[in-house]
Amino acid sequence: MSDGASPAKPLPPVDPGSHAYWEACNSGRLLLQRCAACGHRQHYHRVVCTVCGAGTLEDLPASGRGTVRSFTVIRRAVSAAFETDVPYVVALIELAEGPTMMSNIIGSSHEQVAIGSPVELDFERRSETINIPQFRLLE
Amino acid sequence: MGLRGSTAIIGAFDTKVGKIPERSATALCVDAALGAIRDAGLILADVDGLVTCNSMAQPYMYHAEAVAEYLGIRPRYCATAAAGGGATFTVMYQAALAIDAGICDTVVIAMADSLRTGLSREAAMIMQSSSGHPQYETPYGATVPGYYALIAQAYLRAYGAKPEHFASVAVSGRAHAVLNPAAEMQKTITVEDVLASRLIADPLRLLDCSLVSDGGAAVVLTRADRATHQPHKPVYLLGAGEGRGHEHISQASSLIHSSARQSGERAFSMARLNPADVDFAQVYDCFTPVALIEMEDLGLCGEGEAGDFFLRGDGAPGGRLPINTHGGLLSHSHPGNPGSMFALTESVRQLRGGLGVRQVKDANVGLVHAQGGILSSHCTVVLGTEVVL
Numbered sequence: 192m193s194d195g196a197s198p199a200k201p202l203p204p205v206d207p208g209s210h211a212y213w214e215a216c217n218s219g220r221l222l223l224q225r226c227a228a229c230g231h232r233q234h235y236h237r238v239v240c241t242v243c244g245a246g247t248l249e250d251l252p253a254s255g256r257g258t259v260r261s262f263t264v265i266r267r268a269v270s271a272a273f274e275t276d277v278p279y280v281v282a283l284i285e286l287a288e289g290p291t292m293m294s295n296i297i298g299s300s301h302e303q304v305a306i307g308s309p310v311e312l313d314f315e316r317r318s319e320t321i322n323i324p325q326f327r328l329l330e
Numbered sequence: 331m332g333l334r335g336s337t338a339i340i341g342a343f344d345t346k347v348g349k350i351p352e353r354s355a356t357a358l359c360v361d362a363a364l365g366a367i368r369d370a371g372l373i374l375a376d377v378d379g380l381v382t383c384n385s386m387a388q389p390y391m392y393h394a395e396a397v398a399e400y401l402g403i404r405p406r407y408c409a410t411a412a413a414g415g416g417a418t419f420t421v422m423y424q425a426a427l428a429i430d431a432g433i434c435d436t437v438v439i440a441m442a443d444s445l446r447t448g449l450s451r452e453a454a455m456i457m458q459s460s461s462g463h464p465q466y467e468t469p470y471g472a473t474v475p476g477y478y479a480l481i482a483q484a485y486l487r488a489y490g491a492k493p494e495h496f497a498s499v500a501v502s503g504r505a506h507a508v509l510n511p512a513a514e515m516q517k518t519i520t521v522e523d524v525l526a527s528r529l530i531a532d533p534l535r536l537l538d539c540s541l542v543s544d545g546g547a548a549v550v551l552t553r554a555d556r557a558t559h560q561p562h563k564p565v566y567l568l569g570a571g572e573g574r575g576h577e578h579i580s581q582a583s584s585l586i587h588s589s590a591r592q593s594g595e596r597a598f599s600m601a602r603l604n605p606a607d608v609d610f611a612q613v614y615d616c617f618t619p620v621a622l623i624e625m626e627d628l629g630l631c632g633e634g635e636a637g638d639f640f641l642r643g644d645g646a647p648g649g650r651l652p653i654n655t656h657g658g659l660l661s662h663s664h665p666g667n668p669g670s671m672f673a674l675t676e677s678v679r680q681l682r683g684g685l686g687v688r689q690v691k692d693a694n695v696g697l698v699h700a701q702g703g704i705l706s707s708h709c710t711v712v713l714g715t716e717v718v719l
Contacts, residue, residue, distance in 0.1 A: 203465035213465075235466050261487075261585055263479035264532040265471065269459050270452065273471040281472040281531075283480055283580055293467045293580040301532075306487045323469050 198272040202321050211250060212236045216322045221312055223288055225251040234290035253286055255312030257326065260285040264301040280304055284326050298327045334600055335719050337426040338557035338564035341370025341438075341550030342675040347663035348514045350544040351447040355385035358442035358546040359397055362671075366438055366548035371561040377550070379407035379428065379437030381421045383667040386457050387448025397440070407434040411441070411667065414461070414702025415614055416572075418670040419709035422551065423570040429553050436556070441668030442546020454542060458666075461703060463578040472531075475539055475617065477579050477704040479531035482619040484585035486533060488634070493533055495637025496618035497524035500537050500660050502646045503615060507657025509647055509688040514541055515661040521641075538618040540659035540669070547671035549678065565681045566719055568603065568695075569712035571596025579704040590627035590699060590708045597710035598629075603695060603718070605629035610680055610690045611651060611697040612673035615658040624699055625653070628710065652690050655680060670700035674711075681715050694718050 205213045212235065215222045224233050228245035239246055262282035268274045280296040282304070296304050297313065310326040317323050343365030345358050353361065359382055367374060380403065382394040390396035393410040407428045411417035418441065425437040445454055455473065462468040462477065485491055501521055507513035519537065527536035557564035573589030573596070576582045598604060611630055615621040622636035630651060631639045639645060645653035656662045656676035659669050677696040679685060695718055698711045 200471065201464075201468050203469055205465070209465055235463075261480040261484040263472075263476050263483060263534075264529070265473060265476050266529045266531060267473065267475075269455060269471050269473045269476070276471070279471065281470050281476050281480070283585075291580055291582075293463075293470050293472070295470050306483065317469070 198270070200272045200317060202318055208238060209236050213321065216314065216324055217320055219314055219322065221253040221255060221324050223251040223253050223286070223290055224248040232289050234286070234292045251288065253288055253312070256287040257284040257310050259296070259304060259306055259308040259310060260291055261306060262296065262304050282326070284310060294324060294326045296328060297325050303328055332600065333426055333430055333570070334568050334602065335566045336430045336554055337551050338554050338566045339549045339551055339678050339713070340557050340560045340562060340564055341366040341372065342678040343369050344512060344547040344672055344675050345442065345545050347512070347543050347545030347665065349446050350444065355388040355442055355444040355448055356397065356400060358444065358544065359385070359440050360400060362442050362546035362548035363401065363438050363440035366440065366550045369562070370550040372436065372550065374401060374403060377403060377436050377438050378405055379425060379434040380405040381409045381411065381425055381437060381439040383411035383417065383441045385443045386666055387444040405434070407437060414667060414707065415616070415670050415700045416702030416707035416709050418668070418674070418700050419570065419698065419711045420572055422711065423572070423709065425551055426567050426570065429551065436550060436552040438548055438550050440546065440548035441671045443665040443668055444544040445542050445666045446544045448544065463580065467578055467580055475534050476531040478617040478620065479534045480579055481585050481623070481705055482533050482617070485619050485622065488586045489637070491634070491637045493525060494521050495622065495641060496533070496538050497521040498637065498640035499615060499618035499621045500524050502640050502643065503654050503658040503660040505646045506652070506655050506688065507661035510656050510662065513657035513662040514543060515657065534617055540616045540664040543663035543665045545663050545665045546668055547675045549674055562682050563716065565678045565713050565715065567711065568714045568718065569597040569599070569601025571600065571710050573708045575706060577703055577706050582705065586623060588623055588627050588701065588705045588708060590624045590701065590710065593708040593710040594628040594699070597712050601712040601714070603712060607695050608651065608697045609693045609695050610653070610655055611699070612654050612658070612677055613699045614670060614701045615654055615660050616664065616669070618660070620701070620705065621653070623705065624701070628697065628699060647688060655688060655690060670698070673698050673700070677713055681713060
C-alpha cells in the first residue's frame with residue numbers, strides 16, 4: 192500500500208470443490224447444485240447432498256432472480272477496503288430456486304431496500320479470475 | 331444415575347475487566363485459574379484437569395497445554411474450547427462427563443483474553459469477522475454486528491417488533507450492572523439513550539452491541555462427593571444440553587429461531603426441571619436481539635413476547651425473572667470467547683447467596699446459556715443448590 196493504492200477487498204480462497212462455481216461466476220453465471228438422487232437444491236458447492244447424503248450432485252444454473260430475505264446497512268466498514276462504500280447493504284438473498292446466499296445489494300440507495308424486495312443477479316469483477324455475484328433491486 | 335448432580339462447582343473467580351494493559355492474556359487466564367482454585371480452598375496440586383479457550387491477542391497452537399506448562403502442572407485431562415462463546419459451557423459439560431467417567435477428579439476451567447488492549451481495533455475487527463464463510467460471506471464486507479443485524483431485521487419483521495424492544499434488553503442489563511461494582515458500565519441508561527446512539531449496522535445501534543474488553547474468569551468443577559467440605563456451598567450441575575444448526579448465517583434455516591430450542595430442552599430434560607422452575611437466567615447478549623430469540627427458544631418467554639418482557643422490566647433487578655444479573659456482555663464485559671464465563675461465575679455467586687442488594691431472592695435454580703458463531707452453536711446449563719438436588 193506504499194504506492195497509495197487503496198487496499199483490496201477480500202478474494203474468495205478457491206478450492207478444488209468450489210472451482211466450478213467460481214469458474215462459472217467468472218463467465219457471468221451463478222451455479223447451484225441439484226441432487227440427482229432426491230432433487231434437493233443447495234448453495235454452496237459440496238461433495239454431498241445436505242438432505243439425503245448422496246454424492247451425485249449436478250450443477251444447476253440459477254435464474255438470477257430472488258428476493259431479499261433480510262438485510263442490513265453497514266455503517267462502520269469491516270476493513271479499510273470497504274470504507275469508501277459506507278453505507279453499504281449486506282443481504283441474504285432467497286433465490287427463486289430455493290437456497291439462500293449472502294450478497295451485497297448494489298446500484299441503489301439503501302433506503303429502497305426492504306425484506307421481500309425482488310432482486311436480480313449482477314456481478315462485480317474483483318480480479319482477473321474472480322467475479323463476485325452481486326444483486327440489484329429489480330425495477 | 332446420569333450426569334445430574336454428579337459434579338459441582340466449588341470455586342469461582344473473575345479478574346478485573348475493562349482495560350488491563352499490564353497483564354497479558356495468558357497472565358489473565360492464569361490469574362483466573364489461581365483465583366478459582368483459591369476460592370475452592372484447594373491448591374494447584376489438587377487440580378488434575380485443565381480447560382481453557384484460545385486467546386485472540388496471545389494465541390497458542392495448543393492453548394490449554396501451554397497454560398498447563400506455564401502453571402507447571404501435568405493434568406490428566408486437558409482441552410481447549412474452540413467454537414466461540416457457545417463452547418464455554420460445552421467444555422464444562424465435557425469436563426463433567428470426564429469427571430463422571432472417572433478420568434479425572436477436579437477440573438479448572440479458565441478463560442481470558444485481551445481484546446481491548448492486546449489487539450489493534452482493525453485487528454480485532456478482522457479477527458472477529460473471520461467467523462464469516464471465507465468464500466461465500468467474507469467477500470461482501472459484513473462485520474460481526476452486520477451478521478447479527480440480519481437476524482435483528484428478520485425479528486422486527488416477523489413479530490412487528492420495534493427497536494425499543496431491542497433497546498430494553500440493554501437497559502435491563504445496565505440496571506443490573508449499576509448494582510455490580512465489578513461491571514464495566516456504571517451509568518444508568520434509558521431506551522431513549524439506546525435509540526439515540528449511532529447506527530452500527532441497521533437496525534443495531536452502538537448500545538445494542540456488547541463491549542470489547544480485557545479480562546478472564548474461571549471455575550473449579552469437581553465430583554459431587556468431594557464438594558461438600560469446601561469453603562463455599564457447592565453449586566451442582568443439574569443439566570446440560572447442546573444444539574447446533576448452521577455455522578454460517580447464510581446457511582441458517584431460520585433467522586428468528588435457533589438451536590437454543592434443542593439445547594434448552596436437553597438441559598431441562600437432564601435436570602428434570604422446566605423453564606418455570608428457573609429463578610434467574612443468564613443468556614448470551616452479544617447483541618440485544620440475540621437475548622430475545624434465546625429467551626423464546628429456551629421457553630422462558632412465549633414466541634415474539636421477549637421484547638415486551640424486557641420492556642416491562644421483567645428481566646431487571648427485582649423483576650419476575652432477573653436476566654444477566656452481573657450486567658451481561660452488554661454492560662459487564664465481553665472479552666470475546668471467555669465472555670460467558672462471567673455469566674457462569676455470577677450464577678455460582680447467586681446460588682451461594684449473600685450478594686446483598688443484587689441478590690436474587692430464594693435463588694435455587696439458575697440457567698446459563700451461551701452461543702457461538704452467528705446464532706450457530708448453543709449450550710445450555712442448569713445449575714442448582716442442594717435444595718433442588
